[in-house]
Amino acid sequence: MLVSLLVAFVFPFHLFLLTYAVLGPIHYITEIHWLNERNYFIKDKKWMWYLASITLLIALPPILFIPILSEIKAIPIVFEMMNFVRDYTDIILLATFFFAIGLIYF
Numbered sequence: 001m002l003v004s005l006l007v008a009f010v011f012p013f014h015l016f017l018l019t020y021a022v023l024g025p026i027h028y029i030t031e032i033h034w035l036n037e038r039n040y041f042i043k044d045k046k047w048m049w050y051l052a053s054i055t056l057l058i059a060l061p062p063i064l065f066i067p068i069l070s071e072i073k074a075i076p077i078v079f080e081m082m083n084f085v086r087d088y089t090d091i092i093l094l095a096t097f098f099f100a101i102g103l104i105y106f
Contacts, residue, residue, distance in 0.1 A: 040104065042103045042104065047103050050099075051096065051099070051100065054092065054096050055096075057085055057092070058085065058089055058092060058093065060082060060085070062086075
């Protein structure tokens with residue numbers, strides 16, 4: 001512990017780069033293996049497409065309301081739908097969160 005403290009005190013930036021570039025990815029690789037062993041991931045991959053479509057639904061309003069793209073208003077119903085999604089993003093995120101929890105436990 002004292003050696004680690006001394007190294008962190010003398011070389012703070014180099015130690016940060018070492019932990020960020022080397023130890024971080026190693027940790028995530030072992031964590032994914034650990035989660036896979038405990039069957040934490042969903043078995044039926046069709047649910048992944050539902051969650052991906054909800055993610056796309058939430059991500060589209062900011063993308064479509066970029067000033068360059070907002071000049072093109074050929075389909076007003078699309079922009080009305082995007083306004084609705086933008087207004088209720090918090091509720092959609094909360095429902096998706098509970099949906100994901102339900103996929104894990106049920």
